[in-house]
Each structure stands twice: as structure tokens, then as C-alpha cells.
Amino acid sequence: MERGEAKSKKAGGPPRLCCICNEKRPVLKRPKTLQQICRECFYEVFEEEIHQAIVNNGLFKSGERVAIGASGGKDSTVLAYVLSELNRRHSYGLDLFLLSIDEGITGYRDDSLETVKRNELQYGLPLQILSYKDLYGWTMDDIVKMIGLKNNCTFCGVFRRQALDRGAALLKVDKLVTGHNADDIAETVLLNILRGDIARLSRCTSITTGEDGPIPRCKPFKYTYEKEIVIYPFAVSNPHHTYAYFKKLDYFSTECIYSPNAYRGFAREFIKDLERLRPRAILDIIKSGEDFRIATTTKMPEQGTCERCGYISSQKWCKACVLLDGLNRGLPKMGIGRARGGGVNGGDHKKETKAGSTVKTLETKQCGSLDF
Numbered sequence: 001m002e003r004g005e006a007k008s009k010k011a012g013g014p015p016r017l018c019c020i021c022n023e024k025r026p027v028l029k030r031p032k033t034l035q036q037i038c039r040e041c042f043y044e045v046f047e048e049e050i051h052q053a054i055v056n057n058g059l060f061k062s063g064e065r066v067a068i069g070a071s072g073g074k075d076s077t078v079l080a081y082v083l084s085e086l087n088r089r090h091s092y093g094l095d096l097f098l099l100s101i102d103e104g105i106t107g108y109r110d111d112s113l114e115t116v117k118r119n120e121l122q123y124g125l126p127l128q129i130l131s132y133k134d135l136y137g138w139t140m141d142d143i144v145k146m147i148g149l150k151n152n153c154t155f156c157g158v159f160r161r162q163a164l165d166r167g168a169a170l171l172k173v174d175k176l177v178t179g180h181n182a183d184d185i186a187e188t189v190l191l192n193i194l195r196g197d198i199a200r201l202s203r204c205t206s207i208t209t210g211e212d213g214p215i216p217r218c219k220p221f222k223y224t225y226e227k228e229i230v231i232y233p234f235a236v237s238n239p240h241h242t243y244a245y246f247k248k249l250d251y252f253s254t255e256c257i258y259s260p261n262a263y264r265g266f267a268r269e270f271i272k273d274l275e276r277l278r279p280r281a282i283l284d285i286i287k288s289g290e291d292f293r294i295a296t297t298t299k300m301p302e303q304g305t306c307e308r309c310g311y312i313s314s315q316k317w318c319k320a321c322v323l324l325d326g327l328n329r330g331l332p333k334m335g336i337g338r339a340r341g342g343g344v345n346g347g348d349h350k351k352e353t354k355a356g357s358t359v360k361t362l363e364t365k366q367c368g369s370l371d372f
């Protein structure tokens with residue numbers, strides 16, 4: 001039995017000493033393990049686990065240029081901070097950049113981008129911003145005016161994925177990292193099972209994806225719990241940290257105003273309920289997702305390039321071009337779900353699929369998807 005634990009058993013109350021260092025008073029119960037620990041040990045294990053995820057999975061090579069997808073929200077802000085700290089501390093030898101996509105959502109993204117601009121100065125990382133308006137000629141405000149709230153996340157997700165790739169190409173980076181955390185991944189495993197989407201299920205637990213595409217994407221927070229990411233900015237008070245000594249990290253915490261997210265919301269709540277009963281549930285769901293084996297007879301989409309813009313696509317036109325074409329022709333529903341006719345990939349989809357498989361043209365996908 002550990003020293004701190006022994007004392008607490010005698011006293012019959014919570015441990016009087018941190019159960020990691022056995023020296024300091026515990027100030028929090030660690031959400032991932034329910035251990036009572038001190039502040040210093042919390043951020044030490046928090047950062048060390050991320051370092052281990054990076055090292056054990058060989059996420060980076062020395063000399064690489066890496067863009068951090070920076071939305072100004074808590075996950076990517078903590079990621080930018082921790083990654084620049086680890087890069088210095090462990091001499092990863094990375095050139096880090098912040099890459100932000102401005103979707104054109106008034107009262108949401110404009111405010112969160114102000115946060116990223118402050119982060120640029122606080123962390124000393126160069127920032128590149130790309131907007132939907134410049135890339136596609138449409139803002140999300142315009143799109144929502146035309147199509148309403150129902151399917152807007154599909155447009156936003158498809159456009160963002162491509163916008164991040166284009167930003168990464170502009171910055172000439174070798175990799176893109178995002179702030180997707182363990183909760184996001186567990187939620188996506190569950191959603192892919194509920195939708196029977198075997199292609200996405202097979203890749204959504206990978207810590208690195210898109211190695212066959214324009215730019216590999218990594219998720220250093222694959223094993224990091226959302227609850228700990230929320231606590232972390234307040235726990236950072238280590239004099240060895242170059243920034244944030246007794247300071248909160250600066251991030252924007254408002255939810256997207258256009259994201260109704262009902263289905264994903266249920267999955268999220270379900271996982272939170274499981275986590276309350278058993279914190280390991282999140283890691284177990286990720287493990288289950290990893291252990292699924294895809295039958296060799298399952299037809300997977302074949303990668304090619306979009307005939308219109310040259311972006312990676314399993315069909316004649318990529319998803320962004322189909323959606324954009326619909327918007328420009330005043331037929332925004334054309335590329336979504338079961339809409340028929342008119343579209344390059346949409347009308348007679350089975351004929352258009354290069355691989356000859358029955359891959360859906362586009363399905364309504366909510367924000368927060370790992371496949372954005």
C-alpha cells in the first residue's frame with residue numbers, strides 16, 4: 001500500500017497526500033483514474049501521457065514542419081500550448097505553425113479567431129488563416145441563409161477538411177495535428193457502429209490518418225480525456241513553463257451557433273453517463289473500435305482525384321465540388337443524402353463510383369466528426 005493511501009485508511013477519509021508523489025496535498029481527483037493527486041503531478045502525468053503517445057506512435061520526425069489546426073477552442077488551444085512545451089522540453093526539433101479556418105460564422109468564429117491571434121503572440125507560433133469566403137466564395141452565414149440549419153454541418157465539415165489540407169499545402173507542412181480527444185474518438189466509434197459505416201470505423205481510431213492523401217493528420221490527444229483538458233488550463237502553474245505561470249490559458253468556449261447536433265449529442269451523453277460509472281469506458285470503447293477487423297470481402301472506396309479540382313476523391317467529383325456546384329446552381333440539397341438527379345455524383349451514383357462499390361455519395365455528418 002502507498003504511503004498516502006495508508007494514512008488515509010487510518011483516518012478513514014480521503015488520502016492526505018497525493019497518491020503519485022506521496023508528498024503534497026491532493027487538490028483534485030483525476031478524471032481518468034479517480035486518483036487523488038496534487039496539481040504538480042496532474043500536469044506532469046497529463047503532459048507525460050501526451051509525450052508517450054507521440055513517442056510510442058512515432059508521430060513526428062526531427063526537422064518536420066507541423067501545423068496545429070487551431071480553432072481557438074479549448075482542445076486546440078491546449079494542444080498548441082502543450083505541443084510547443086514538449087517540443088522544447090524533449091527537443092523534438094519541430095517547426096510548429098497555427099492554422100485556422102475561418103468558416104464565416106458571425107458571432108462565433110470571428111470571436112474565436114481573435115483568441116487564436118492572441119495565442120500566436122503568446123506562444124510565438126506563426127499563424128495562417130484561410131477563409132471559406134476566399135476558398136469557395138461562400139461563408140457559412142451565406143450557406144445557412146440558403147439551406148437553413150438542418151444540413152449545414154455537412155457543408156462545413158466537407159469544406160473544412162479541404163480547407164485544412166489547402167492551408168497545410170500553403171504552409172508546406174509535413175503534418176497536421178488536431179485537438180481531437182479520447183471522448184471525441186469514443187463518440188465517433190459509437191456513431192460509426194450506429195450508422196454501420198465500416199469504412200470510417202476502421203480508420204477513426206487511428207492516431208495518424210491520411211498517409212495516402214495530401215497530408216497526414218495526427219491526433220496527439222487520442223488518449224487524453226476531455227475532462228482533463230478542461231482542468232489543465234487552470235492547473236498550469238509550473239514555474240518551468242515559459243508561459244501561463246499562474247495564468248489561465250486563453251481560449252474561446254462557446255459552442256458553434258449553427259450546430260444542432262442531436263444524434264451526436266445523444267452519443268456524447270451516453271458516453272458521459274458510462275464515464276460517470278466507469279472512467280475507463282472511454283478507453284475501452286476506443287480499444288473495441290481498434291479491435292474490429294474489417295472483412296477482406298468488404299468493398300472499400302478506391303482513392304482517385306476529383307476531375308474538377310484535383311483534390312483526393314473516390315468519385316468523379318470530390319464532395320466539396322458537388323456541394324459547391326449545388327450551392328452555385330441554387331440547388332443546395334443536390335449533394336446531400338438521398339437527393340436525386342442533377343449532380344455529377346448524385347444522380348446515378350452507383351454508375352459514377354470508380355470502384356464500382358455502393359459507397360454513399362454524401363451522408364449528413366455533424367460537426368465534431370473525426371472525418372471532417
Ligand SMILES: Nc1ncnc2c1ncn2[C@@H]1O[C@H](COP(=O)(O)OP(=O)(O)OP(=O)(O)O)[C@@H](O)[C@H]1O
Nearest residue numbers: 069070071073074075076099100101178179180368
Ligand atoms: N476552424 C478551424 N480551424 C482550424 N482547426 C479546426 C477548426 N475547427 C476545428 N479544428 C480542428 O479540429 C479539432 C476538432 O474540432 P471540433 O470541431 O470537434 O472542435 P472541439 O472538439 O470543440 O475542439 P476545439 O476545442 O479545439 O475547438 C480541433 O481541436 C481543431 O484542431
